[in-house]
Amino acid sequence: MNSKLPQAGTTIFTVMSTLAREHNAVNVSQGFPDYEPTAELLELANKYLLGGYNQYAPMPGAPALRETISQLVTHCYGATPDPDKNITITAGATQALYTAIATLVHPGDEVIVLEPAYDCYVPAILVHGGVPVYSRLREPDFSVDWQDVKQKITKRTRAIIVNTPHNPTGAVFSAADLQTLAELVSDYGIYVISDEVYEHMVFDDRPHASVHRHAVLRDHAIVVSSFGKTVHATGWKIGYICAPEKLTTEIRKIHQFLVFAVNHPLQLALAEYLRVPEHYTHIHAFYQRKRDLLRRELADSRLKLLPCAGSYFQLVDYSAIAQERDTDLAVRLTKENKLATIPLSVFYHDQHDPHLLRICFAKQDATIKKAAEILRGL
Ligand code: PMP
Ligand code: GLN
DSSP states (O other), X not given: OOOSOTTOOSOHHHHHHHHHXXXXXXXXXXXXXXXXXXXXXXXXXXXXXXXXXXXXXOTTOOHHHHHHHHHHHHHHHXXXXXXXXXXXXXXXXXXXXXXXXXXXXXXXXEEEEEESOOTTHHHHHHHTTOEEEEXXXXXXXXXXXXXXXXXXXXXXXXXXXXXXXXXTTOOOXXXXXXXXXXXXXXXXXXXXXXXXXXXXXXXXXXXXXXXGGOHHHHTTEEEEEEHHHHTTOGGGOOEEXXXXXXXXXXXXXXXXXXXXXXXXXXXXXXXXXXXXXHHHHTHHHHHHXXXXXXXXXXXXXXXXXXXXXXXXXXXXXXXXXXXSOHHHHHHHIIIIISEEOEEGGGGSTTOOOOSEEEEEOOSOXXXXXXXXXXXXXX
C-alpha cells in the first residue's frame, strides 16, 4: 500500500483516552467535558428529533443556524457575515479545517504551521500534496515569532494556519498579532486559516482576538469554529466555516462531496439555543473558575504552571520531578499513578520536548481536585 500518510499513527487523544480506560485512570488528557450540556439544550435536541426534522439538512447548513451564527459574530465581534454567502455548517471543526485546506492547497503549495500545532492540520496539508513549513512558537509564553514567519514566506506560500486561543498551550493572540498578520497577508497575498474553536474561552477580561474583528483579515481568511466546546457537547460534531463569498463558493464545492450536509435536528437545536447570547457569553467565566481551581490546587506542587490565557488546557513543566521524555512520562503516570495527561512533544514535527504536559480542565471540580492530588504527590 502506497500510504498517503506514512508517518501517521493513531492520534494522541485516542491513545491516551484508551490507556486511561484500560488503567482506570483519571482522564485529563483528551479535551472533552465530563459533564453534560444544559437540560435546556437537550430538550431542544429532543424537540427537533421528535418534530420531523430527521431528513437531510440543506447542503450549506440549516438557514436558522447560519442566521444564529451571523448574529453571534455580530454580537461578539461587530462584523456581520451573510448567512447565505459566507457561512457553511460542517461536521465539527475537523471537517471544516480539512475542507479549508482542501480548498486552498494545490500540490507543492507551502502552508505555514505554528508549532506546537493541533494535530489535524498537517495530515490534511500532506494529503493534498502541500508542504508544511514550520515556525516554532516562542517559549515560555508561546507567542508567535513574526520575524521567523516572515522569513519563511516564499512564492509558494499559500496560507498560514493560526489558532487562538491555542491548543495545546492556552496562549492567545493580541490585537497587535492580528495587525501583524494582516500586514503579512496584504504584503504577500497569502490566505489565513483561523482556528477559533475556543473563541468563548479567553480569560482575565481580555477580548478574543478574532479575525472577524479585522477588515483586511476577514477578506483573506477562512475562520473555523465549533460548537462542541461552547455548549459542552463535543460528541455532536457540529462546527462552521466563515469565509468571503468567492472562497465560500469553492469551499462548498468540496463540502458537498465530502459530507454533503450535517446532522439536521441538532443544527436546529443549536440555532434556537444560541439565539440567546447568555448561552455563550458566560462560558469564559465558567472556565476561568475551573482554571483558577486547578492552578490553586497545584500551587504547592513541584510542577511549574505556565500561563494560561485561554482554551481549556493548562500546561505544566515537570522538569523538577523527572527528566524522561514527556511521552514516556505520560504513559508511566497513567499506568502507575492513574492519571492520564497529554505530552506536548506530539504537537511538534521534530518531537521537540520542553518537558511539558497538557492538562484539560473541562472537568467537574471533583475530577480537577483528584487530578491535582495525584500531581501534588509526585
Ligand atoms: N481545533 C482545535 C484547536 C481543537 O482543539 C479541536 C478539538 N478539540 C478541533 C479543532 C476539532 O474540533 P471538532 O471536535 O469540532 O472537530
Ligand atoms: N481537541 C481535543 C483535544 O485537544 C480532542 C479532539 C479529538 O480527540 N480529536 O484534546
